[in-house]
Amino acid sequence: xxxxxxxxxxxxxxxxxxxxxxxxxxxxxxxxxxxxxxxxxxxxxxxxxxxxxxxxxxxxxxxxxxxxxxxxxxxxxxxxxxxxxxxxxxxxxxxxxxxxxxxxxxxxxxxxxxxxxxxxxxxxxxxxxxxxxxxxxxxxxxxxxxxxxxxxxxxxxxxxxxxxxxxxxxxxxxxxxxxxxxxxxxxxxxxxxxxxxxxxxxxxxxxxxxxxxxxxxxxxxxxxxxxxxxxxxxxxxxxxxxxxxxxxxxxxxxxxxxxxxxxxxxxxxxxxxxxxxxxxxxxxxxxxxxxxxxxxxxxxxxxxxxxxxxxxxxxxxxxxxxxxxxxxxxxxxxxxxxxxxxx
Ligand SMILES: [Fe+2]
Ligand SMILES: [Fe+2]
Numbered sequence: 001x002x003x004x005x006x007x008x009x010x011x012x013x014x015x016x017x018x019x020x021x022x023x024x025x026x027x028x029x030x031x032x033x034x035x036x037x038x039x040x041x042x043x044x045x046x047x048x049x050x051x052x053x054x055x056x057x058x059x060x061x062x063x064x065x066x067x068x069x070x071x072x073x074x075x076x077x078x079x080x081x082x083x084x085x086x087x088x089x090x091x092x093x094x095x096x097x098x099x100x101x102x103x104x105x106x107x108x109x110x111x112x113x114x115x116x117x118x119x120x121x122x123x124x125x126x127x128x129x130x131x132x133x134x135x136x137x138x139x140x141x142x143x144x145x146x147x148x149x150x151x152x153x154x155x156x157x158x159x160x161x162x163x164x165x166x167x168x169x170x171x172x173x174x175x176x177x178x179x180x181x182x183x184x185x186x187x188x189x190x191x192x193x194x195x196x197x198x199x200x201x202x203x204x205x206x207x208x209x210x211x212x213x214x215x216x217x218x219x220x221x222x223x224x225x226x227x228x229x230x231x232x233x234x235x236x237x238x239x240x241x242x243x244x245x246x247x248x249x250x251x252x253x254x255x256x257x258x259x260x261x262x263x264x265x266x267x268x269x270x271x272x273x274x275x276x277x278x279x280x281x282x283x284x285x286x287x288x289x290x291x292x293x294x295x296x297x298x299x300x301x302x303x304x305x306x307x308x309x310x311x312x313x314x315x316x317x318x319x320x321x322x323x324x325x326x327x328x329x330x331x332x333x334x335x336x337x338x339x340x341x342x343x
Contacts, residue, residue: 001115004029004060005045006053015105023115029056040064041112045074045101048085058089065090070112074104121163121171122184123155130183130212136219144255153209156184157191160208165192165340169303169314178306179218179226185300186293187212189340193292196339210264210293213256217247217265229307241277244269264293271327283329291329295321295336298328314340 001018006029018024029046042065046057065071072093073086086094093111097104109115120127129152132138133145160168168188175181190211194204218226221243225236232240248266256262267290270276272283283291302317312320318341321333 001025001041001043002027002064003043003045004057006030006047006050006056015101018105018115023120027060029053029060040066041070041072041115043072043074043108044086044089045097047076048073048082048089054085054089061089072108072112074101121159121167123159125155126152126159126184126187126212128152130180130187133213133216134179134183134219139219139250139254145251146255146257149209149213149251149256150205153187153205153212156187156212157195157204157208160188160191161195165189166342169340173304173311178304179215182300182304183212183215185304186214186296189296189300190293192339193296193336197335206258206260207289207292209258210261210268210289211296213247213251213261214265214268214293214297215243215247216251217243217245219250220246227307231308241269244278260287260289263287264290268293268297270294272329273326275327288329288332291332292336295328295332299336299340314342 001024003015003024003026005026015024015026024043042061044057046053048054061071070092071090072095073089073091074095074097075082075086076097078094078096078098083094095104095107129148133149138145165188169185172181172184172188175184187208188211191204191208194207199207221240225232225239228236244266248262251265252262266278267281267286270279270281270286270290271294272286272291274280274282299314299317299321302312302320303314305311318333318337321328321336322330
């Protein structure tokens, strides 16, 4: 659904949820998208008494409205005059906003149930960014990706704070692409972890970003190794174990300057007893942020389906973390529990 608006509405409540789920894209009427969007429902919240707005809308519709796409007008003042103007612009339906904007949106969703069929709680900024970051070709090109990574992580955090981790987990666990699924799940659990601890926005974004990008080095590990159904041999294992250092190097080279995030990417497979990789750091030299990402990473890997193992329940994954105090910081494991276990 495309929303063309000239009213500078603050996206809140139901509209914000639709935007985050990728159901609705909102455009100020003077900055309609340059690409044609096929067969999308177009929703107009435009002051038809304003000559300039009405003219801009007419131009935008000429580009974006496919012959069979519904065109719905939200009318603030439903008078004979505004209704006939909406009809002149090709309205196929009109909704009054007398009971508020969100109420009108609910009527719209009831009238056009197909809008709800594609709802996703994973925002497009996060989906598109992580898809790209897991492609080796992305990293062969020059470019600074810090802004894109930040936008993706902020979108994950917003979605987790609006919808909660359980919807997120249900959706992400249904994806087929295992590394893509894993990065979104680690980012989501990291966001939930930071939120439940009452972190500042800046620290929540930091933790979510670290989860979002922790495995981007896997873009350079062959898929036949990542998806192998049987146990990896020593050479294959050594190949997989390159991914933290690769991730660290490519992120640094492409504009990520935050040393906390880079440290998490490099050290997320280190364990308290020094048995982890790539350098076998001991627990007392690992920052809390790294240990938190490790907890989110191991939890996510356990609840995910992999080609070589069945998923376990969130409760069983938590029990594994709690039973291995030599590997995982138990104070942090206890703090993690309430953020991901059903209440
Ligand atoms: Fe990893
Ligand atoms: Fe991971």
